[in-house]
Amino acid sequence: MDYELTREVLAAFEREGVKYVIFGAVALNLQGLARATLDLDVFVAPEEGNIARLKTALRTVFDDPHVDEISAEDLLGDYPAVQYVPPEGAFHVDILTRLGEAYGFDDLESERVDFDGLEVTVVTPEALYEMKKATVRPQDWGDAERLRQRFKLEDE
Amino acid sequence: MPVRKFRDVSEMEGNTWLEPGDPRLFQAMRAVWKLAARTTRPSFPPGVYKHRSIEEADALVQVWEQANFEAFHARRRERRDDRVPRAGDSKKK
Numbered sequence: 001m002d003y004e005l006t007r008e009v010l011a012a013f014e015r016e017g018v019k020y021v022i023f024g025a026v027a028l029n030l031q032g033l034a035r036a037t038l039d040l041d042v043f044v045a046p047e048e049g050n051i052a053r054l055k056t057a058l059r060t061v062f063d064d065p066h067v068d069e070i071s072a073e074d075l076l077g078d079y080p081a082v083q084y085v086p087p088e089g090a091f092h093v094d095i096l097t098r099l100g101e102a103y104g105f106d107d108l109e110s111e112r113v114d115f116d117g118l119e120v121t122v123v124t125p126e127a128l129y130e131m132k133k134a135t136v137r138p139q140d141w142g143d144a145e146r147l148r149q150r151f152k153l154e155d156e
Numbered sequence: 157m158p159v160r161k162f163r164d165v166s167e168m169e170g171n172t173w174l175e176p177g178d179p180r181l182f183q184a185m186r187a188v189w190k191l192a193a194r195t196t197r198p199s200f201p202p203g204v205y206k207h208r209s210i211e212e213a214d215a216l217v218q219v220w221e222q223a224n225f226e227a228f229h230a231r232r233r234e235r236r237d238d239r240v241p242r243a244g245d246s247k248k249k
Contacts, residue, residue, distance in 0.1 A: 001193065003186045032173045034184035036192030038200075039217070069204040079206040081213040089200045090193065092217075099210055114177035137214070150173050 001037055001091040005061070009040065009093065010120050012057035019045035020054070021110045023123045023131060024094070028143055030113050030122050032150070039083075039092045045105045046080075046097040048072040054095070062086045070095070102134065125151040197231075198224045 006026065013020050022030065024041030044054055051072035058067045064087050075082055080097045098104045109127040112119050123131070125147055133144035147153060174181040200220050207213040 001189050003189050029181075029185050030176060032176055032178075032181060034172070034174070034181060034188045036188050038192075038198050038221075064202070066203050074206050078208055081207040081210050083205040083207070083213055083216065085200040085202045085205070087202050089202050090198060092200050094213060096210065116182040146173075 001040070002088075005086075006040055006091075007115055007118060009058070009061050010115060011118050012060045013042075013054070014118065014120065016053045016057040016060070018053045018057055019047070019050050019105070021105070021108050021121050021123055023108070023128060025143075027122045027128050028147070030115055030120070031125050031128065031147075033143075033146060039094050041094045041096070043096050043099075043103075043105050043108055044075070046076050048076070051075055058084065058093075099131075103131070126153060129153050196224060196228055199227070 010022070021043045022041065023043060024039065025035055025037035026040050029035055029037070044050055051070070055067055055070055058064075058070070066087075067084070070082055070084060075095065075097045080099075082095045084093045084095065085091075086093075109124040110121050111124050113122050114120075129144055129147040129151070132140040132147065135141075174184065205213070205216060207216070
């Protein structure tokens with residue numbers, strides 16, 4: 001994934017006042033474990049205005065008419081998971097408003113961390129651990145174990 | 157860089173972690189992401205994809221990852237086939 005572009009997307013989120021929380025592998029990176037990834041996972045607040053700000057932010061980075069296909073109606077309705085692949089096609093932004101019955105935006109514990117001079121919002125190691133261990137992907141279980149050891153986490 | 161010694165592999169794992177905000181973390185992220193992009197050259201079809209669940213989204217990612225995996229190996233095969241025969245290649249059985 002392109003480091004500068006990822007930072008640029010997040011800078012646009014900050015500039016436009018998007019309410020978001022990074023989770024997934026980029027969150028793991030920012031919490032201290034450098035690891036290759038192909039996507040930027042973000043939870044966004046399920047509010048029409050916030051989705052509009054998200055689209056504005058993406059438009060400032062990507063000159064791409066596809067951005068208009070992202071809609072509040074979908075994200076607040078039947079399609080809580082939307083993937084956006086920018087024109088270069090080298091990575092994807094996964095945008096979520098809820099994760100099954102388990103997580104909504106307000107359920108996520110987050111904190112502000114530094115991303116090379118840019119303050120961004122990331123899930124806490126504890127929340128990331130809970131999310132990683134709840135998935136079905138073996139690589140996530142490995143990440144969960146690394147988080148557990150690093151932050152001395154215990155199951156609730 | 158100094159040589160660091162460990163009594164067990166498990167001790168090494170902890171040393172890959174850095175503190176959030178540490179400049180060395182950003183250097184490592186840049187290096188790891190760049191290396192991954194250069195070696196795997198991932199490609200995804202541009203556009204917007206809507207899903208009713210994270211499982212649906214993951215399923216599409218699996219399809220993309222499989223396609224990228226196959227493209228990676230196709231490139232490796234091409235490079236191998238294009239390789240100029242070296243002295244001694246013909247002696248191999």
